[in-house]
Amino acid sequence: MSEPTDTILQVENLKVHFPVTQGIVIKKEVGRVRAVDGVSFTLKRGETLGLVGESGCGKSTTGLAILRMLPVTEGRILFEDEDIAPMEGRQLRAMRRRMQMVYQDPYGSLNPRMTVDDIVSEPLEVHGLGGTKAERREKVSALLELVGLRRDMGSRYPHEFSGGQRQRIGIARALAVEPALVICDEPVSALDVSIQAQVVNLFEELQERLGLSYLFIAHDLAVVRQISDRIAVMYLGRIVEIATRDALYREPLHPYTQALLGAIPIPDPEIEKARDFQPIVGEVPSAMRPPEGCRFHPRCPHAMAKCKVELPPLVEMADGRAVACHLHPG
Numbered sequence: 001m002s003e004p005t006d007t008i009l010q011v012e013n014l015k016v017h018f019p020v021t022q023g024i025v026i027k028k029e030v031g032r033v034r035a036v037d038g039v040s041f042t043l044k045r046g047e048t049l050g051l052v053g054e055s056g057c058g059k060s061t062t063g064l065a066i067l068r069m070l071p072v073t074e075g076r077i078l079f080e081d082e083d084i085a086p087m088e089g090r091q092l093r094a095m096r097r098r099m100q101m102v103y104q105d106p107y108g109s110l111n112p113r114m115t116v117d118d119i120v121s122e123p124l125e126v127h128g129l130g131g132t133k134a135e136r137r138e139k140v141s142a143l144l145e146l147v148g149l150r151r152d153m154g155s156r157y158p159h160e161f162s163g164g165q166r167q168r169i170g171i172a173r174a175l176a177v178e179p180a181l182v183i184c185d186e187p188v189s190a191l192d193v194s195i196q197a198q199v200v201n202l203f204e205e206l207q208e209r210l211g212l213s214y215l216f217i218a219h220d221l222a223v224v225r226q227i228s229d230r231i232a233v234m235y236l237g238r239i240v241e242i243a244t245r246d247a248l249y250r251e252p253l254h255p256y257t258q259a260l261l262g263a264i265p266i267p268d269p270e271i272e273k274a275r276d277f278q279p280i281v282g283e284v285p286s287a288m289r290p291p292e293g294c295r296f297h298p299r300c301p302h303a304m305a306k307c308k309v310e311l312p313p314l315v316e317m318a319d320g321r322a323v324a325c326h327l328h329p330g
């Protein structure tokens with residue numbers, strides 16, 4: 001992992017709410033899904049921030065909102081010191097070139113009727129880059145080589161590749177326009193465990209060579225462990241803990257982080273026996289009607305009376321971590 005230098009992305013109080021309507025002719029708003037509800041974090045240049053939480057916690061919505069692929073209800077998204085939340089039109093398109101996404105599903109995200117050449121060069125054409133057809137071909141060959149595929153594989157179709165290779169094609173496509181930030185939305189979740197490590201290694205190598213910054217979204221703490229410098233844990237639309245990777249795994253403070261860690265199988269039976277965090281029980285409540293007070297209180301083994309009425313703020317601690325829990329007032 002490269003040494004972070006300055007801030008590339010600063011997200012401040014980001015909210016993404018979706019109206020819930022009723023009625024066929026006259027639509028009436030009957031509620032709001034608060035998918036992302038006041039998320040703040042920073043990402044340094046060359047850094048990887050893991051964003052972790054169960055399905056439905058708002059982590060993918062956060063990634064899509066940062067890319068402005070979903071409407072932002074409130075908040076600021078400072079990318080390379082410019083607030084991109086209110087941007088539109090040409091300004092937004094120019095910014096989008098600098099931020100790319102790698103999707104979870106390497107099967108569904110590649111058009112089966114397009115050759116790999118066309119898939120990888122498409123973003124170059126969209127952004128008016130890449131020069132002549134021959135120059136674009138050469139660029140695609142170089143990108144394929146960069147992600148560990150053969151230069152001559154560009155004339156093939158997605159179905160001729162394995163899952164891991166397809167994800168490499170997805171990465172090549174994201175890198176074609178030379179982004180500074182890549183949002184990786186569960187990029188290895190659909191792959192076999194044996195392939196996952198290879199793709200994570202590739203992400204690390206590319207970061208080292210190209211100085212990329214990653215927001216690496218995953219639903220469990222096992223996947224992000226290798227690649228993340230820092231990790232933010234999300235629950236029902238809010239960040240509940242953010243810390244350096246080592247601090248988080250060594251001493252998770254939020255009961256939800258502890259429960260997520262409790263869910264990771266540990267191959268060493270001695271360590272497995274010694275750990276005292278238990279896997280989480282129950283389901284994530286609806287983001288339309290999140291519980292009052294601490295949103296985690298119906299599932300928290302440490303919940304107190306205060307937790308049911310008072311939402312704990314994300315409080316910065318001495319060692320640079322931040323936790324939103326009444327057990328850790330700062």
Ligand code: SF4
Nearest residue numbers: 294297300307325326
């Ligand atoms: Fe549990 Fe209370 Fe902390 Fe929420 S604030 S995580 S309910 S102890």
